[in-house]
Amino acid sequence: MTIDHGRIKALFQAAIDREDPVERLEFLDREIGDNTDLRGRLDDLLAVYDRPPAALDRPLYAGSMVTRDYQPSPGSACEQPQKGVIDTVIAGRYKVRQEIGKGGMGSVYLAEQTQPVRRQVALKLINPGMDSRTVLARFESERQALAMMDHPNIARVLDAGVTDAGRPFFVMDLVKGIPLTDYCDAHQLDLSERLDLFRQICSAVHHAHQKGIIHRDLKPTNILVESHDGKPIPKVIDFGLAKATTGMQLSEQSLFTAFGSITGTPLYMAPEQATFNALDVDTRADIYALGVVLYEILTGSTPIRRDTLQRAALDEMFRVIREEEPPTPSSRVSTSEALQSLAANRHVEPSRLSRLIKGDLDWIVMKALAKERSRRYESAIALAQDVERFTNHEPVSAGPPTAAYRVRKFIRRHRVQVLAASLVLLSLVGGAAGTTWGLIESRRQEGIAVSEAFEKDKARIAESEQRKHAEKRLGQVSKMNQILCMIFEDIDPQGAEKEGRRLTSVLEERVAGAAADVEREATGDPLVLARMELTLGKAQRNLGYPKKSLTLLAKAHAGYSSQLGPDHPDTLKSLLNLAIGYADAGQTDRALKLYEESKPQCREKLGANYPDILRLQASLAKSSHGDGPEQ
Structure with missing residues (x-):
């Protein structure tokens, strides 16, 4: 039997995301069925794999790149630092003090540099046994990506090399920070302060894009915030999934997205990433992820709720990411059960929080989160500039979706009901x-x-x-x-x-x-007013509420008559619609009087077979047979 390695990778990732053993077994039973060979392979992998916590980068194995945030099992190998590394000196100048992060590819340590200057640094060291060609290429790719960039909100690469044991390492600035969302809530930053941090993050991402680098895994745990002289400074970290947008190579070894692999974290993943072999991914995937981050620092939750994806099978998870439109941030806040704490963490009254977000901020976030990437911001700096316009009380470039776009989306979601x-x-x-x-x-x-x-x-x-x-x-x-x-x-x-x-x-x-x-x-x-009144009046009448429609239809007719005269075709059309409203409401005498007074003009200007004339005649005939008025 041919083994589908892409399916094994995808199922393995989905399984380790389910921490509850019972939930994991139910998932495997549901997805694998009686395929004993596939089940045996997955059981072997799960038996020897300890899940690491979210870290600077976290490829799984053999090219599978889905990452999610979670905590390791107590006592697992991932909780245990590499004791053989602690207190050793690497390259004659970096004394390893403690482990501060761990991923499937490498571990990050706090180290003391002893020469030529003394300082604390972050040292990333490839994990023992992770010396496959793919992992080495990925490790080198991250180092090269970081080395190409020089931005105050991106951690710098200071040094690189190979240990005496042949394990590659590189040295970075030590970021003594905490994840973005944790920092914002711990310090109870208001909306203006949160948006200021977000603009700095956009600037860092834009710098990476200008260097031809896509991050592909932006999320709050990969954006650490530290304080410098009391001022918060965000740092974008973990370029382990970075991809070059130009023809350059980030490493000397060839590096491709493996067949059947998935790159990114589902909660922050752009729709075009939510598929196997997502090769056509560009900088707009990072724009989407920035939109998710902005949504989260405004509302306290991601656009797609965490429990929605945790309960979903892999294919359903992909469908949700690609197709389901999230509520606007203001709608999410106004319906949140945690509204009191959300408002307190943002220094604002609960009743005002939704109003502050509604409108411009809603439009900015939803433009960044557009399912069609052509509808998103063209660059991270354009997103930052719109956020700055909002804070300066200037008009923003984002706006609500057009009527045609909303209708198209509405019909796609509710095909049956909309009929x-x-x-x-x-x-x-x-x-x-x-x-x-x-x-x-x-x-x-x-x-x-x-x-x-x-x-x-x-x-x-x-x-x-x-x-x-x-x-x-x-x-x-x-x-x-x-x-x-x-x-x-x-x-x-x-x-x-x-x-x-x-x-x-x-x-x-x-x-x-x-x-x-x-x-x-x-x-x-x-x-313009008369045309709108006519449109809404016809809508009420067609929904089966002709009595309620009469006010709008009468106003529309009066508006057309005063502006265009009684014999203008548009005035006559509005008169016919008013007459139809009277007939449908059971006021046959008034309908008949209007029709008789205007019949010659209507037939001359509109034609005897004009649809509204025929409909009025049918409504009058219906009323004359005693069908009675509608609502």
């Missing part, structure tokens, strides 16, 4: 698209009129005024489109079903809320 509300969805998107197209056409016509009617100097002045007017209208349209987007934000059809509520009822409440928001924003171009 019941498809008419509403189409009318909303159509309304937004029509409003935007109308604005574009208006600006084009205004430009033509100006160029033909005025002399060159006067035209320049008029064009400036028209531009200001158009920009004002564009701002109004953008605001209205944002209100439409909010209808589908964080909607949960399954949750509504559990509460015994219909999806149409939930959507009607959202539409009613949007109508209230429109009323508060009722300034600017009356035609």
